[in-house]
Amino acid sequence: MAEHQALYATDEYGRPFIILREQGRKVRTHGVEAIKQHILAARTVANIIRTSLGPRGLDKILISPDGEITVTNDGATILSQMEVEHQIARLLVQLSKSQDDEIGDGTTGVVVLAGALLEQSEALLDRGIHPIRIADGFDRACKVAVEHLDKISDTIEFSTTNTENLFKTAMTSLGSKIVSKEHEKFARIAVEAVMTVADLDRKDVSFDLIKVDGKVGGSLADTTLFKGVLIDKDMSHPQMPHTVRDAHLAILTCPFEPPRPKTKHKLDITSVEEYKKLQEYEKEKFTDMIKRVKDTGANLVICQWGFDDEANHLLMQNELPAVRWVGGPEIELIAIATHGRIVPRFEDLTTAKLGRAGLVRELTFGTTRDKMLVIEECANTKTVTVFVRGSNKMIVDEAKRALHDSICAVRNLIKDNRVVYGGGAADISSSIAVAKAADEIPSIEQYAMRAFASALDSIPLALAENSGLSPIETLTEVKSRQVNEGRSTLGIDCLGKGNLDMREQFVYDPLISKRQQYLLATQLVRAVLKIDDVIIAGQAED
């Protein structure tokens, strides 16, 4: 395997120079061979998730090292759980992750596109075109495609009252997911959640205000949206009231126990009297604390820490329902939702600092004794919690991911209300535009642009293939109709509705999502094509 070693040079007598540290353990690949290896790796990854694309895409089961099972067809999730080792393949993983971070949707599409671009460039490399010229050509083509997207995009109208269009986008994004049985319900939830927290003037949606929680049990149809906060806690004492109307919440970050100095301390008790005094003192403290809370008019205590049985009992006696061990982020969420202030000690408690909520109630599920607390009708209406139910953990997790995707899709529309048509319609249309632009270019980049156009076809091809249609036939039919009729809204009819017009089928994709896909994929391909030398250090042997 001499050629695979990082051998740099030999002297006149054929002795190798030792130029690099531990040269013998390093592996070096060089030139076109290196690029081809990378392309192969990237294509392998792309092929794995290719079958997950589209409404008829299939799911993957991923089993983590500790036996946890994930069922998903979300590109970013599949790739991140695959624990890819290869360097270039890892770039693809990051690619889908960055699409996920930025847009939250279209994570499979971007990888499929990048894989197709690399596949195309392999053929170009065989023709002897310089890799950077290919990348330059792709860049140009990408520019054309993005401009074309702008051209064919449609603005869709929505307002707080008319959310029909948003709803349809959410439906598209949910189409391929496990929840498709209930996807109407999920789409409604996604739209409602986003519209509740959205700031339409600033076009801003703060995801911090949308909490998605899930619990195994019930069915997907039981998934509900609460306008308020849901916490996985119950009242500290089973006999406390389960519903509090017109609640005034005292939000505390100190434990319900006699204050102790944080300084190292030691209390020497030498006599019975002193012991009794201590007991007395503690009791007095408890009553004092409860009195302070009561005085402010609070009728519900949310506490970050715990309190012992004695305190619990006293609270119960004083008819002061309380919740203990509420986590920091939840405390914050409650404070924001109820316009309350977080209070660090009892002395600082005042009426003004209490949070307000119209209704606080405990939820009980099925036959289990699990309870959760819902805080509704809060002073600040801009917090929502989606509570996902499902028959098993996998479904709940996948439903959460699906919901996240559709929430992102809706959010993207609020940011920028331009859409392109899904079902591969936009891709086919861009492909035609790029191919046309390619013919007008004199230089060698023409080839690369044509290749870009064919790569764009790979998305509709994969869609058709996954939907059980004959891919080439379907694509050519749609393409010719697009050209002949000049309608860029024609796409692949994945669901067999007998109508190719995506506008009539209401299959939308946000423009920024598609745009980002093209840009990211092109950038990645450029990075891969630019590498002509790979030096890998051997694993340390120990």
Add this chain to the structure above:
Amino acid sequence: MQRGLPMQPTVVLLKEGTDTSQGKGQLLSNISACLAVAETLASTLGPRGMDKLIVNDRGEAQITNDGATILKLLDIIHPAARTLVDIARAQDAEVGDGTTSVVLLAAQLLKEVRSYIEEGVSPHIIMKGFRQAAQLAVKRIEEIQVKVDKSDSEKFRALLIKCASTSMSSKLIHSEKPFFSNMVVDAVLCLDQDDLDENLIGVKKIPGGGMQDSLLIRGVAFKKTFTYAGAEQQPKLFKDPLILSLNVELELKAEKDNAEVRIDQVSDYQAIVDAEWEIIYRKLEAIEKTGAKVVLSKLPIGDLATQWFADRDIFCAGRVPAADLQRVVQAVGGAIQSTCSDIKREHLGTCGSFEERQIGGERFNIFEDCPKAKTCTLILRGGAEQFIEEVERSLHDAIMVVKRAVKNGEVVAGGGAVEMGLSAHIRKHAFSIPGKLQLVHIAFAKALEILPRQICDNAGLDSTDILNKLRMRHANGYIWFGVDVDGPEGVRDNMEAFVWEPSLVKINAINSATEAASLILSVDETVRNPQSENPAAGPSLPPGAAQRALRGRGRGMPRR
């Protein structure tokens, strides 16, 4: 071996296993080693240069095109080849750009004189010739360089943009050249023009988004620190706030380990607790009294303080990284306080606007319109971490070039134009000197041609053809003709095409390459001690230069 011949007396000078080789053979072998290293780098030069993917033994990958970074990552141990690493590093530290060129040039110089060495020309004559030729070259650059007119700020800016985009043309960000060169120039022009401390340009990396989503903040920005409950209720936007920078821990437990309390009576218990609260409240009240609206601390700010500040509409951030806090203080004025008492107005800083903003998946605290130091922050975005790192390296190079151009303001044409010019000049001069030196001068002149040649080779152009065209043009007095990788002709006037480089980059490159070549030529013996006995203790480090090289230069490599 020696045991087999016990009677033969051998003088053992050095430890057993020591590798000694000397004489001409050694010299030639050193040259070959350098050439091998340079060959690795060669394909990264020029606008069509390729990248290298280097994976270290921990499986971390870096994709880069920067000569100095590649050499560092290659982990070269050959003693002669190390010299090349050192000059690349020196070039990087000194001017920040042209690291690949300098290595190529040094290697080519060696290659050209190799045959003379084989024929027995004394290395000293060659070294002397190199020095003379280098002096000639530098003088020539100083003659022909074009001074940039700084008076017209509009034009000057345009010039800087040109310089920046030349430096970027071989990098990954090639396609976004106009965008990034504007950004770099803005960043450099933000700085104090007399001082130009590039450390005041902060770079923050956020994965996600496209490269074109990167942005320049005219001020300081840093990632939102870890916050406790309550932070979300603090205001996130201020106009002209007072800013207080602390090195104080604002937590209840702060004094925990400094004291031990012994209590006799239960009633004292409350007193101690109260005293503790008193301490922290006193601190907080002192801070409030200063009128500061933004409180930053290097040390943690606890949940109690966070909520207390939230109550009073003050923004706070604890555990701010030291470097970021330093930049904030430099930008907004004031000083870092290590106590909360006796803070006066002059200890506080201020800025035009403060905001906490969402960028990609992260929230950032951003200070803009800072009155004191001129500083800025580049926020880089990209599809993958490796992208962003490479973007950062490319921008660093560009920033250095722009900085040099602002400082010196003299430029020459890039794309191999100046090298061809120098080559022609030295060649002409060579014919006027008698003796062996003439040969050396000509070799030097020939070596300079490696840069345009390599640019052509990388771009897939016919280098011999283009070099001949260039020689012809230069002989006719068109001194700024260089390689054109885009056009059909292959050559063009690079001065007019705005392919510019600061002349300092070139002068420095020629000087260091000559010095490195001379150094390698003057070595005729290597004495290498055997590797230390314990290989399990990891690779033993060669002393001196090696360790310095491994330590890196504080940029490029992510901090791990």
